[in-house]
Amino acid sequence: MKKSVLYITRNGLLEPLGQSQVLSYLRGLSTQHRITVISFEKPEDWTNSEAVQEVHSDCAKHGIRWLPQRFQYRPKVVAPAWCMLSFLWLCLREIRRGNADLIHARSYIPAAVAMTAGRLTGTPFIFDMRALWPEELITAGRLKRDSWLHRGIVWAERTCLKHASGVVSLTDAAVEHLLKTYPEDLLDQNIVVIPTCADLDRFIPPSERHSGPPIYSCIGTVLSGWFRTQWLKDFFAVVAEQDPTAKFEIVTRDDPQQVRLAIDPNGLLNERLAVFSRAPHEMPATLQRHIASIMFFTQGLSKLGSSPTRMGEILGCGIPVVANDGVGDVASIVRKHDVGVLVADESIATMRIAQQHLVDLLGQPELPARCRTAAEEVFSLKVGTDRYLDLYSSIFDKSAGRQNR
Numbered sequence: 001m002k003k004s005v006l007y008i009t010r011n012g013l014l015e016p017l018g019q020s021q022v023l024s025y026l027r028g029l030s031t032q033h034r035i036t037v038i039s040f041e042k043p044e045d046w047t048n049s050e051a052v053q054e055v056h057s058d059c060a061k062h063g064i065r066w067l068p069q070r071f072q073y074r075p076k077v078v079a080p081a082w083c084m085l086s087f088l089w090l091c092l093r094e095i096r097r098g099n100a101d102l103i104h105a106r107s108y109i110p111a112a113v114a115m116t117a118g119r120l121t122g123t124p125f126i127f128d129m130r131a132l133w134p135e136e137l138i139t140a141g142r143l144k145r146d147s148w149l150h151r152g153i154v155w156a157e158r159t160c161l162k163h164a165s166g167v168v169s170l171t172d173a174a175v176e177h178l179l180k181t182y183p184e185d186l187l188d189q190n191i192v193v194i195p196t197c198a199d200l201d202r203f204i205p206p207s208e209r210h211s212g213p214p215i216y217s218c219i220g221t222v223l224s225g226w227f228r229t230q231w232l233k234d235f236f237a238v239v240a241e242q243d244p245t246a247k248f249e250i251v252t253r254d255d256p257q258q259v260r261l262a263i264d265p266n267g268l269l270n271e272r273l274a275v276f277s278r279a280p281h282e283m284p285a286t287l288q289r290h291i292a293s294i295m296f297f298t299q300g301l302s303k304l305g306s307s308p309t310r311m312g313e314i315l316g317c318g319i320p321v322v323a324n325d326g327v328g329d330v331a332s333i334v335r336k337h338d339v340g341v342l343v344a345d346e347s348i349a350t351m352r353i354a355q356q357h358l359v360d361l362l363g364q365p366e367l368p369a370r371c372r373t374a375a376e377e378v379f380s381l382k383v384g385t386d387r388y389l390d391l392y393s394s395i396f397d398k399s400a401g402r403q404n405r
Contacts, residue, residue, distance in 0.1 A: 005029065005103075006095070008090075010107060011040070014046065021196055025384065028381070042071045095117060095123050102126065102392065115127075131305040132301060196312060202284045203375075205368050216239055218250045235294055237268065237351075284317065293310065307328050316376075320340040323343070
């Protein structure tokens, strides 16, 4: 008989992230377990009735129970607290109904809820960290270090890490940091590294390369507070200077006017720069038109746990990346597989060197195949799903062992 897994996430299944990093996994996990997923859907996504119906149909097709809730942005402190109470009530209800032999909590607030429900009912839970959230909030200017809120979140992090039946990290770099920070709490903890994976059945190299002008891209949010917009602005400017035929695309859900203001404030790129959004199912075809994709993030503790979703999708399409060091395992993957260019700083001289390195790299006929191989080895959805299934099995086996004593 299949075990029941309750998957809880503040990310909506209607979001691109929910599509690629939640629903994609749940399809695979549902082959061996009964899955119930509680997600919080943003108002702007919920108004798309066609998309809502598609997710409902997709879940029903795979035997997944979807219990969508409405996401609330404000008040800033009250909204997360209300979310936690809603989560807790729903978790306890599903446990009582027999729909949660295991709680899989995606990120910190769900993990705190899962831990509370677990302490009340004895239900094991997985702390799927995704990133080092306290440090990300500090870097983004949304949290002050050593404030009461910061201390509370760090306490919750430590407690969840200690009491979870399993921990999932996006990067080896984050695991190293956590082991140094909480050596005693993590002494016997089961930690698994699963990067953000890409559906490599969808993100594939094009049968024929785009025949028009070369298109350099950036995928995802650039106004998040931890993206280096100045670096992107300077790199685009250098490429535009060196190649008058080059075009640029920023595919994002960010406000297009704000993005243009940040990247091309003086209108130097003008019509050569396009800023637009795409539905999740349109992203593979969009990426296949590009020759390279740029991803510059802030560095420091906040990014040790980051595994940019866009990287697996980009490499899966046979496209190299232009990135910077200090972001999770990004640099080590680029170096190991030779699938991109690493930029050391924001100086124009450095950007010119990086641009020339990229030109040399793009001249290598075997580059697309190398990018694809790297994606399959590191970011495969199947590999990630198998690791989750192994973690589930180990937790259920351990639980059964305790019950049989």
